[in-house]
Amino acid sequence: MTQLQLPARAPVEQDEQAGAMPALTVLLISLAYFMVTLDALVVVTALPSIHRQFGGSLATLQWTVSAYNTTYAAGILTAAALGDRLGRRRVFLGGLVLFAVASALCALAPNTATLIAFRSVQGLGAAAVMPTGLTLLSSAFPAEKRSAVVGIWGGVAGLGVAAGPLVGGGVTQGLSWHWIFWVNVPVGLLVFLGARLRVRESFGPRAPLDLPGLVSVTLGVGVLVWALVDGPQDGWTSAPVLLAFAAAAALLAAFVRRQAGAAAPMIPLGLFRSGRFAIAALTQLATGASIFSAAFLTSEYFQFGRGDGPLATGLRFLPWTATPLLVAPIAGAVHDRVGARRLVVPGLLMQAAGFVWIIHLAGTHGGYGAFVAPFVIAGVGISITLPCIPATGLNSVPPAWLGKASGVLTMSQLLGATVGVAITTIVFDANGSLLGADAATAGYRPALAVAAGLSVAGALLALGLRRTRQP
Template sequence: MLHTKENVARAVAITGLAAFMAGLDNLVIVTALPTISVELGGALNDLEWTVNAYTLSFAVLMMLAAATGDRFGRRKVFVAGLLIFTGASAAAALAPGIGWLIAARAVQGVGAAVIMPLSLTLLTAAVPERKRGAALGVYAAVSGVSAAAGPLVGGLVVQELSWHWIFWLNVPVGLLLAPVALWGLADSRGPNARLDVAGTVLVSLGMFGLVFGIVSGHVDGWSSATTLTMLTGGVLALVLFVWWEKRTDEPMLPLALFRNRAFSGINVASLLMGVGVFGAIFLLTQFLQTVQGYDPMQAGVRMLAWTAAPMVAAPVSGMLADRFGGRPVVLVGLVLQTLALGYYAVVITPTVSYAAQLPAFVLAGLGMGLFYAPIAHVLMGSVREDEQGIAAGANAATRQLGATIGVALLAAVFSGWGGLESPQRFVDGLQPALWVGAGAMALAVVAMALVPRSQVVAQEVR
């Protein structure tokens, strides 16, 4: 397909909308959790799994999905992912109990794992290199903001309709996008590699063990048999995953990629950014409702300063990355997010005013907008063209793993220091959790700062 303006615009629209839908469902459910808890039952750890079931399957299957697209055709596999996501959304909307909902969310994550990396590689193939930074900026403005927009969209839908419609709304969008993608996107393939099923199983078991162990730790105790078994089993599975990836001829994640310090720095920063942002959003949306008494829509509206700012900052950051390089823009974005969570931890009280919370929301939103587009820009320039599919999958998986770990870790800190018994107990747990999130963001700044500037420049102009 030629790189005409119409084809480029169509590719941006299709891939951006699909990525927005997949990204939105990361946290679209969080403002509905109090309502879901009443209707379907479930303790805090069950509510965590309505988020983590999605982000975990999303994360661990992304690299396999990218490799599958490389082998069988990215457009065909992308459409299959859209249909899986759509069907699972309908199943979630029909959930009669919390267990059903968690299972449907896990299948939704499978579809999202296909959509996200392939949308990026399909877009990259459709856009000429000289315009790639701006196109990725638009894509990032749509897909990057989707996770943060989740609380607003979820709150609005729950308030005006019901929590079931959070998922029903995906169905017509998915059914429309599937045929449009078949018609409007050019197909592409990567190396005809063998699928690494063993590697996928090992990394899936490893991450499930770690996340389950963290969730179990603040429910059953950190010295309980369940917690220790899951944490130990998770670590062992990840060690075996690394051992296997070094020895198999066709690894799902070529470890040689991490010899590239730019690639490694991007992924470490993405992981830590996911820990801080997603864990904080999970807790803060509940703080606004359970402590400050806002209904779901009011809570979502009050987070609009966080969710709207990336829409402005992300396209601008893509153009800045084209002109000045992605590294400094990413660093500024990470610093702003660190300051946002640190500031929030300082001012948080049960009766803190919205005006006092607003600077944190604005800083966090601007920081997210300055992060997503340059990260995608540097990532695509840091690897060979035939490695872009697996690199996109690895980076998106890293962010999702950070989100999964962040929700589990910050919820564990929250439960260890506080609880749901009273507004003050909630804040007693929320404050140290926010400091942990800010610490993760500060480490992300360090990771990105340690990436050699000369290497990033060379990759971006290559």
């Protein structure tokens, strides 16, 4: 396996960060991730209520999730590049403002089209917050402490994962689905004020902005994700979808060619000469596909297939989604001693096993208690996995590339989420529908089997995460 050729370490990477307040930095960056993660999942238990108010098919519901992930994925590399040049804290703060404003606009949305449009704007804000926040956090700590810190970050974010379906269900049932978006506004304001006052600025290499590269990668990823989401609805051989795939391929090929010859590339292709980083990115993609597709499908199943209300659905999710809060920090600390492979492989296999058990239960009339054990197994498994993949990926690159590496890893997860939801929606539609409990169950079981398979695929990829010396 070819070893990564390290560029000269840039002293500017830690110049202003050296005097930062580490504990407060962890707290504020984790709260920002909490907000972004909460919004990714807070909508899943509200989707049936949105469906009842606005109508539409499962594909329409899919767009309320995928519109967010599309712009999130498309904007990450641009945000990471802008953060390196303009200042990561500055881009982070701008993303917080955009995210909070878009959340308020989502809350006021009068129809599906408007909601989807503002969800797209939310995704742009998340794209600015996520990679710059992770890089601010990573650059504040040496490599030997980074895994533990990322574990804490993942644990606090796990609260967002746990709270998302529960908050979405409780607020939707007690008030209305519009209110699920208002919760982001006070959290965003709190983090903005704290980060503005207490988090120190951090820069990457002061390279010129590659505007053609920014345009080609943003449009390329955006068009690709659109094609993946729209393919099941319009047909994979329809002219718009085929044209979108061709355009995405041309744009991304042009981006790669430009990066190969650029003096200051947005994505140094040398990143992928590190086998460990490349495998971490692919594992992140498979993990995102498995988690998001399972969450999307399971919310629809509980409400359409079993007749649960939004709050009851959120409570059913809790044994699965609450575990990262407890397990992820421990996994992050253990990661440095045992390596990612020994944690990620069994973790993803545990999640797959939990999903297979749930598939069996979906054919029975078991109550709440019957689902607790498989959800706990799946939750512990993914909790072990979540902090280890980004930690091993970031530890595979030198400090000067942290911003770009975190952007690639985050984009991989979001692309995986979109691909996973798209694939499982195809399977669901081929076997069932939302037009009754039996039809919803018939579509859910084979679709969740695909999500379990994606988790197994991630475990197989993670077998290549061998321990190497940190740069």
